[in-house]
Amino acid sequence: TSYKDKAVPRMNPSANTLFWQYRRHPRWSRIFQLVPAIALVIFVIFGIFALRSNEPMKKEFVKEAVYDKSKIYTEKDFLNAYGISQTDLARIVPPSEQIGKEKATLVMLVRNRELNDALKSMREMEDRFNRKFRYPWTFLNDEPFTEDFINYTSGMASGKTSYGLINKDQWSLPHHIDQEKVQANMKTMVSKNVIYAGSMSYRHMCRYNSGFFYRHPLLADYKWYWRVEPGVEYFCDVDYDVFEYMRAHDKVYGFVMSMYEYLVTIETLWDSTKEFIRTHPQYLASDNSLDFFVDNHPPTQPGEKEITGTYNLCHFWSNFEIASLDFWRSQAYQDYFSYLDSLGGFFYERWGDAPIHSLAVGLFLPKTKIHHFGDIGYRHPPYSRCPQDVDSHRSGRCFCSRKDHFDDDGYSCLPRWWKVAGQSVGAGIK
Ligand code: GDP
Ligand code: MN
Numbered sequence: 001t002s003y004k005d006k007a008v009p010r011m012n013p014s015a016n017t018l019f020w021q022y023r024r025h026p027r028w029s030r031i032f033q034l035v036p037a038i039a040l041v042i043f044v045i046f047g048i049f050a051l052r053s054n055e056p057m058k059k060e061f062v063k064e065a066v067y068d069k070s071k072i073y074t075e076k077d078f079l080n081a082y083g084i085s086q087t088d089l090a091r092i093v094p095p096s097e098q099i100g101k102e103k104a105t106l107v108m109l110v111r112n113r114e115l116n117d118a119l120k121s122m123r124e125m126e127d128r129f130n131r132k133f134r135y136p137w138t139f140l141n142d143e144p145f146t147e148d149f150i151n152y153t154s155g156m157a158s159g160k161t162s163y164g165l166i167n168k169d170q171w172s173l174p175h176h177i178d179q180e181k182v183q184a185n186m187k188t189m190v191s192k193n194v195i196y197a198g199s200m201s202y203r204h205m206c207r208y209n210s211g212f213f214y215r216h217p218l219l220a221d222y223k224w225y226w227r228v229e230p231g232v233e234y235f236c237d238v239d240y241d242v243f244e245y246m247r248a249h250d251k252v253y254g255f256v257m258s259m260y261e262y263l264v265t266i267e268t269l270w271d272s273t274k275e276f277i278r279t280h281p282q283y284l285a286s287d288n289s290l291d292f293f294v295d296n297h298p299p300t301q302p303g304e305k306e307i308t309g310t311y312n313l314c315h316f317w318s319n320f321e322i323a324s325l326d327f328w329r330s331q332a333y334q335d336y337f338s339y340l341d342s343l344g345g346f347f348y349e350r351w352g353d354a355p356i357h358s359l360a361v362g363l364f365l366p367k368t369k370i371h372h373f374g375d376i377g378y379r380h381p382p383y384s385r386c387p388q389d390v391d392s393h394r395s396g397r398c399f400c401s402r403k404d405h406f407d408d409d410g411y412s413c414l415p416r417w418w419k420v421a422g423q424s425v426g427a428g429i430k
Helices: 015-024 026-064 075-081 086-092 112-128 147-156 179-191 200-211 243-249 270-280 324-327 330-341 353-363 390-394 412-421
Strands: 104-109 137-141 159-167 224-227 254-255 258-260 315-316 321-325 370-372 378-380 383-385
Touching: 104 112, 104 200, 112 137, 112 147, 112 353, 137 147, 147 159, 200 330, 200 353, 224 243, 243 321, 258 412, 270 353, 315 353, 321 324, 324 330, 324 353, 330 353, 370 412
Parallel strands: 104 137, 104 224, 137 159, 254 370
Antiparallel strands: 224 321, 254 321, 258 315, 378 383
16 A cells, blocks of 8 residues: 555635634634624614714705795805805905896885985895895985985995986876865875875875886896885895795795775775776786785676775785886786876875785786795884794794784784685795
8 A cells, every 4th residue: 555545635625614614713703703793883883874964954854844845045055055165255256246146136215314224224134135145236216316325325235236316207296187186185185194195205106116116227137126115124034035936936026014005095096996907807817816805705707807896905015025027017017007197096195006016916916926925024114024933933043023923913914815825824934
């Protein structure tokens, strides 16, 4: 027998054998026992990451739920969206450069002597909304603005400013007006203690806001405006572009407060409006807001183009308006204004631009195009309205008291609007 015969044949140990050999080695054995623990640690780390990355989404979701799917930016989101860091904001965007993307302006009809109140309104508007968007301001006046007025207001504005003088024949008695009748009617109204009864300039102002402001050359390039008055207040941060909201949601007219007009100031306005619709039935929208203006109007036949019933005096308070200029420029509105102007009610009575604007948007537009800005806190003395939803208050967005509103004390037409527009009372959110 040779040495070779006795030799055990050499074989490579299989991978399987090696595995079990190592597995049995005490050092490796301990490591293998750790496998479940390591897996658990990895699982927990992944879990934490997953939860953390989900957190902004969760916040977003809560906001979306409260604000009903409209796009809401926090200031940080806003700067991110435009690729601007907080510290670079001032350097990158020169003070007057517009950030908001809409063709829109803040517009204020104002007298020189109202400068201080104008600045207060501007300061709040800038702090709450416009410093984030830098929309331009447009100031209109029936007299030339003083140098002081221009310097202070352009200093306060974050966007560019323009100053317009109103055409004299848009601020004087039209030729067809009987001046003696105007004087006589004014006297009667004064004796009834009607507010602004004796003021001719107030009548010019109402007529201008009804029929002319949107034709001013300074507004020609704009599609949207936000009407601002001296001495008003804005209580809440507005962290989204309201003009973009209007466009994206196909809205035409936005308001905050709604109330009753003094009947003595518009005695013949409703009948005149009825007459206008009778002669221009094509302008009456099929899904209009007649139910907002008339309580229990007689039933109309489907497709009937006539308005009936008695006006309940409800209107949108027009010292706040976020609206489309194109609507006022439309044939329907131009015809309506011309008709009303031909009747002389701006002077024989004291027709306000608020009921006129309201009746026009309420009758010529489907009600879905009218938007109640329930999330904007606003005050025009003597009334104010604070948002009613909980989140507006928890978020620290507003500085008004939640009790500060008159939604349910009988002076407000808002509950009526919610009924007509299908919003629930107190929802107050778009
Ligand atoms: P009220 O809100 O109905 O009490 O009326 P306001 O006095 O506030 O006037 C409504 C708007 O028109 C405000 O923006 C005023 O600054 C402006 N206004 C009123 N009268 C005149 C006027 O005679 N000339 C100018 N330029 N603006 C006016
Ligand atoms: Mn006012």
